[in-house]
Amino acid sequence: MGKIGGIAVFLPKFTNNMEFIINIKDSKSSARTGTIKTDHGIIETPIFMPVGTLGGVKAVHTQHLEENVKAQIILGNTYHLYLRPGIEVLEAAGGLHKFNGWDKPILTDSGGFQVFSLNHRRKIKPDEGVWFQSHIDGSHHLFSPEKVMDIQRSIGADIIMAFDECTPYPCEYSYAKNSMRITHQWLERCCRRFDETEGKYAYSQTLFPIVQGSVYKDLRRESAEFTASMNREGNAIGGVSVGEPTELMYEMTEICCSILPEDKPRYLMGVGTPANIIECMAMGVDMFDCVMPTRNGRNGMLFTWNGMLNMRNEKWKFDFSPLDENSDLFADQKYSKAFLRHLYTANEMLGPMIGSLHNLHFYLDLVKTARKKIEEGAFATWKDEILPMISRKL
Amino acid sequence: MGKIGGIAVFLPKFTNNMEFIINIKDSKSSARTGTIKTDHGIIETPIFMPVGTLGGVKAVHTQHLEENVKAQIILGNTYHLYLRPGIEVLEAAGGLHKFNGWDKPILTDSGGFQVFSLNHRRKIKPDEGVWFQSHIDGSHHLFSPEKVMDIQRSIGADIIMAFDECTPYPCEYSYAKNSMRITHQWLERCCRRFDETEGKYAYSQTLFPIVQGSVYKDLRRESAEFTASMNREGNAIGGVSVGEPTELMYEMTEICCSILPEDKPRYLMGVGTPANIIECMAMGVDMFDCVMPTRNGRNGMLFTWNGMLNMRNEKWKFDFSPLDENSDLFADQKYSKAFLRHLYTANEMLGPMIGSLHNLHFYLDLVKTARKKIEEGAFATWKDEILPMISRKL
Numbered sequence: 001m002g003k004i005g006g007i008a009v010f011l012p013k014f015t016n017n018m019e020f021i022i023n024i025k026d027s028k029s030s031a032r033t034g035t036i037k038t039d040h041g042i043i044e045t046p047i048f049m050p051v052g053t054l055g056g057v058k059a060v061h062t063q064h065l066e067e068n069v070k071a072q073i074i075l076g077n078t079y080h081l082y083l084r085p086g087i088e089v090l091e092a093a094g095g096l097h098k099f100n101g102w103d104k105p106i107l108t109d110s111g112g113f114q115v116f117s118l119n120h121r122r123k124i125k126p127d128e129g130v131w132f133q134s135h136i137d138g139s140h141h142l143f144s145p146e147k148v149m150d151i152q153r154s155i156g157a158d159i160i161m162a163f164d165e166c167t168p169y170p171c172e173y174s175y176a177k178n179s180m181r182i183t184h185q186w187l188e189r190c191c192r193r194f195d196e197t198e199g200k201y202a203y204s205q206t207l208f209p210i211v212q213g214s215v216y217k218d219l220r221r222e223s224a225e226f227t228a229s230m231n232r233e234g235n236a237i238g239g240v241s242v243g244e245p246t247e248l249m250y251e252m253t254e255i256c257c258s259i260l261p262e263d264k265p266r267y268l269m270g271v272g273t274p275a276n277i278i279e280c281m282a283m284g285v286d287m288f289d290c291v292m293p294t295r296n297g298r299n300g301m302l303f304t305w306n307g308m309l310n311m312r313n314e315k316w317k318f319d320f321s322p323l324d325e326n327s328d329l330f331a332d333q334k335y336s337k338a339f340l341r342h343l344y345t346a347n348e349m350l351g352p353m354i355g356s357l358h359n360l361h362f363y364l365d366l367v368k369t370a371r372k373k374i375e376e377g378a379f380a381t382w383k384d385e386i387l388p389m390i391s392r393k394l
Numbered sequence: 395m396g397k398i399g400g401i402a403v404f405l406p407k408f409t410n411n412m413e414f415i416i417n418i419k420d421s422k423s424s425a426r427t428g429t430i431k432t433d434h435g436i437i438e439t440p441i442f443m444p445v446g447t448l449g450g451v452k453a454v455h456t457q458h459l460e461e462n463v464k465a466q467i468i469l470g471n472t473y474h475l476y477l478r479p480g481i482e483v484l485e486a487a488g489g490l491h492k493f494n495g496w497d498k499p500i501l502t503d504s505g506g507f508q509v510f511s512l513n514h515r516r517k518i519k520p521d522e523g524v525w526f527q528s529h530i531d532g533s534h535h536l537f538s539p540e541k542v543m544d545i546q547r548s549i550g551a552d553i554i555m556a557f558d559e560c561t562p563y564p565c566e567y568s569y570a571k572n573s574m575r576i577t578h579q580w581l582e583r584c585c586r587r588f589d590e591t592e593g594k595y596a597y598s599q600t601l602f603p604i605v606q607g608s609v610y611k612d613l614r615r616e617s618a619e620f621t622a623s624m625n626r627e628g629n630a631i632g633g634v635s636v637g638e639p640t641e642l643m644y645e646m647t648e649i650c651c652s653i654l655p656e657d658k659p660r661y662l663m664g665v666g667t668p669a670n671i672i673e674c675m676a677m678g679v680d681m682f683d684c685v686m687p688t689r690n691g692r693n694g695m696l697f698t699w700n701g702m703l704n705m706r707n708e709k710w711k712f713d714f715s716p717l718d719e720n721s722d723l724f725a726d727q728k729y730s731k732a733f734l735r736h737l738y739t740a741n742e743m744l745g746p747m748i749g750s751l752h753n754l755h756f757y758l759d760l761v762k763t764a765r766k767k768i769e770e771g772a773f774a775t776w777k778d779e780i781l782p783m784i785s786r787k788l
Contacts, residue, residue: 054740342479
């Protein structure tokens with residue numbers, strides 16, 4: 001541990017010492033529960049990781065993340081944090097944990113997804129990396145595999161991601177294949193740089209590579225095999241949930257999970273709806289992240305055990321029942337559907353605040369319940385029961 | 395009490411039973427501490443009342459208002475609540491307390507200030523009231539003294555305000571005089587309607603009249619005398635803090651306080667900065683409200699015991715010290731100035747959320763400390779000491 005009783009303790013620097021233990025394997029699917037140990041504490045898997053793009057989870061107090069949502073790990077975004085507040089500030093703070101006051105584990109994505117989303121504002125030079133223009137001020141920057149490793153060393157997340165090209169959907173086979181090869185070359189460069197360097201703070205970091213290959217089975221197999229061969233402490237599946245049909249996403253995830261080693265955590269990037277998460281958990285995915293609970297929460301779309309609620313709907317106008325009477329979240333008991341609808345329709349910030357908090361609480365409750373069901377040997381039955389419920393539109 | 399152990403108890407309806415007790419009078423000023431008893435609990439005075447225009451305090455969770463800010467009473471706005479969610483919804487909910495989940499006292503302003511702010515979208519017909527167009531959809535509405543009483547009966551605040559014309563600044567003497575006369579006529583109509591009607595829910599309400607008279611001493615005296623003669627359970631001073639110089643605001647407040655009865659709470663509407671509040675407390679004001687802590691909090695302007703901080707300022711970029719290390723608020727200890735600056739500059743909602751919470755916590759801490767100092771006989775010394783401190787710009 002890098003912290004004991006709130007006081008920073010200067011321990012020797014590690015480059016690598018994450019531990020993953022599988023606790024229980026489901027007999028009827030590939031689902032399993034496990035524990036990831038990091039220097040900022042443990043993570044129970046399967047886990048959902050709230051997205052804190054700029055270092056803070058949008059519209060949610062850190063206190064609520066800790067005490068109510070019971071988040072065990074949050075995400076930061078390399079591209080966004082590099083631009084604002086900037087690496088100089090993060091280094092001066094002693095890393096992102098010290099900067100944002102989140103003492104538990106953090107994972108940073110590599111910025112690949114954001115940089116490639118810039119479309120006309122970026123240029124790929126495989127031997128170098130990607131030149132891009134900031135979405136804030138148009139300034140020019142280069143992200144190379146090496147630079148992205150260095151930036152993530154400075155941000156100081158516990159789990160950092162390789163710099164990849166996240167292909168869009170649809171994507172031509174030839175483009176996907178070439179892009180995957182570049183991603184693999186970059187992965188080798190990422191691993192080399194990561195292994196040559198050390199964490200900048202008094203705790204260890206670990207690097208996860210990312211499988212690409214778009215919606216092509218052979219490419220996914222090739223990429224998963226290459227990724228597995230790098231023998232890192234965990235592996236990620238990227239390039240899914242970018243607009244492809246859900247069935248294709250499941251198919252690609254299943255292929256990747258069948259190849260990526262069972263004894264290491266598998267992280268499915270950017271997925272998804274509650275149903276997506278349960279389905280992919282059954283394929284052996286251990287870690288999930290998605291902006292959906294916070295983004296939809298800001299827009300008035302709430303996830304519950306009974307289905308999805310559009311809180312802007314007229315139908316809640318006179319519904320004074322609590323948001324969710326079975327929930328242990330204060331906001332679910334305290335606020336009525338009618339009040340929440342009023343806040344959204346009047347564009348009051350409190351609406352998005354309650355919605356984001358509620359959705360994250362639900363997502364973490366979902367994965368916690370799933371872990372319990374796996375441990376009880378009741379996962380398959382539970383999955384069949386709840387999938388139609390949580391997917392309903394109310 | 396209308397509620398015992400969270401269960402609504404149907405008691406006989408009262409029209410009027412607020413109680414006000416003066417606890418300690420300061421020997422060197424007109425400041426005093428007191429207790430207002432309402433059916434939704436007690437209010438310790440002097441008090442600051444956070445503004446919840448649309449029923450919720452902007453960007454602040456009700457849980458934090460209760461547990462951290464320790465607000466004792468919040469404000470709602472008749473104009474806004476009448477338009478959204480509308481009286482039908484509020485009545486169906488069983489009043490605003492049931493609708494927004496705030497079980498403690500609520501005060502509603504009468505909508506006079508908002509309606510008169512509509513400028514070209516309203517027309518005064520003294521015998522009737524004011525015709526105005528909704529700022530939301532342009533629909534036409536009439537607010538008469540009687541209607542505003544009826545609406546506030548439906549909203550169900552513990553303390554409701556008379557329907558007045560809030561004159562702007564600057565304001566011609568002749569306009570101010572005529573306007574004041576209309577306000578007085580309307581006040582008589584408000585009192586009549588209020589006394590003829592009963593609360594719609596299982597608790598009592600009380601009506602406060604409002605002194606007007608712009609910045610003219612003779613008008614303020616006349617208005618304060620007329621207001622006092624109505625013999626209500628509390629009195630308010632309106633038409634201040636509308637752009638006039640601070641010294642004029644103090645002068646008008648002092649005149650009003652000297653005439654309004656000492657044994658009833660005095661409420662200074664829409665005031666103000668921490669310094670304004672302390673100064674007017676010394677004149678005998680017991681209740682304050684203002685959007686300043688929440689509005690400035692949203693904009694990055696923070697009030698502290700050491701002065702005012704503009705959190706967007708470059709100077710905080712590398713300041714990793716907590717927002718306020720002497721505060722008992724989790725947000726003040728948890729978040730650094732640098733992180734908060736980052737949230738504001740990146741337009742993250744969490745910035746305004748933290749700023750609003752911090753400022754309200756400070757305002758309530760300010761009035762709590764003032765009460766303590768009055769009780770200790772140390773108010774005058776404390777006032778002289780802290781005024782230069784809290785007014786500094788850092």
